[in-house]
Amino acid sequence: MPELPEVAGLVRFLDAELAGAEIETVSVLAIAALKTVEPRYTELEGRRVQRALRFGKFVALDADGLYLVFHLAKAGWLRFAEGEPGTLPRPGRGPTALRVRLATAGGPAWFDLTEAGTKKRLAIYVVAKPQDVPGIASLGPDPLDPAFGQEEFDQLLTAHHGQIKGLLRNQGIIAGIGNAYSDEILHAARLSPFALANGLKDEERRRLFQSLREVLGTAIEAAAGKPPNSLKDAKRSGMRVHGRTGESCPVCGDTVREVSFADTSLQYCPTCQTSGRLLADRRTSRFLK
Structure with missing residues (x-):
């Protein structure tokens, strides 16, 4: 998408x-x-x-x-x-x-x-x-809007009782981010996709906001000047974990893992994001948070 x-x-x-x-x-x-x-x-x-x-x-x-x-x-x-x-x-x-x-x-x-x-x-x-x-x-704020800063981001996190992956993908909360870039942002921030948004510590919030800006900003720069038929390839080539199940994490070398849902999936690095723990598949009976 x-x-x-x-x-x-x-x-x-x-x-x-x-x-x-x-x-x-x-x-x-x-x-x-x-x-x-x-x-x-x-x-x-x-x-x-x-x-x-x-x-x-x-x-x-x-x-x-x-x-x-x-x-x-x-x-x-x-x-x-x-x-x-x-x-x-x-x-x-x-x-x-x-x-x-x-x-x-x-x-x-x-x-x-x-x-x-x-x-x-x-x-x-x-x-x-x-x-x-x-x-x-019904769109939420644009994450690259100069008026959207750390304080505004923290307010969204505090008000959200679900997992951080869901918050990043919710267009009514933050506009423009989907499954792929939420995976990339969370990997850069070294956070589990299943972490609760309102449970993040101050340092984790700062890290997440910085990663959000950096990941999206870098991807926009990579897309600049490219015709439509080249944009999808540019997106794929810039991904570090999304769509890379089974490959090596470019940061730590661990194997990129996947969690499957009914009609989608997410990718993450256990070493970088979950202290080495594997997240259980949604189709099983429980999660490992």
Whole structure:
């Protein structure tokens, strides 16, 4: 799933490529992905893209005050190309959910929103303002916002009675972090994913906040300047524990372990994060905290 750093890289790319471009046509090929009825998506046609914005994991294109907003969910992505596109795919066939044709200063261009797999969760909105999208209206603070400091972070930790892994992934508490980067942040902070958020000591809180900023900041730098088709590979190559089950921890050399859930999993290093203890799988009868 694209998370804050990849979405930030995508927004930077779109802002550079599309600012000033005229939207010529908008074609919806997966009607279930379109979550709004009014304004009509055809009202985007003839408008110019002013800027691209990020709200957590949401991307918003400002088209003269009307916004095309999308959330790529778990398996969605954006495919961009210059020139004229090929034949428009048939509605309901293939991975393409939306196609937008544009006239840029450099000539014609287009992008598709696509989604792989059978579970279709990609979401597209056309709204008068981004906050009209329920998922954006309910977002917590952006972790890289200068106004979000250690004090604000500590308040969130104190108010949360669950595990720290869940807090980091909860978009209503902190915007933009998902399964992958929460694993990376907790590894850098040397904390168990099952540690209780409101039970962390002062030094652990400081370490966690510093790791949050550093991990996300480094990933954003790695994504800068990359086209959409390179962002996913950049994400994978930068991971130290997420998706590395069975490999050696780059910090201590211990074997990276995994805990599986119904539809996801987490990875961690026992030596770095749990004092050598192995965390029990969710499918067993108990946890080792």
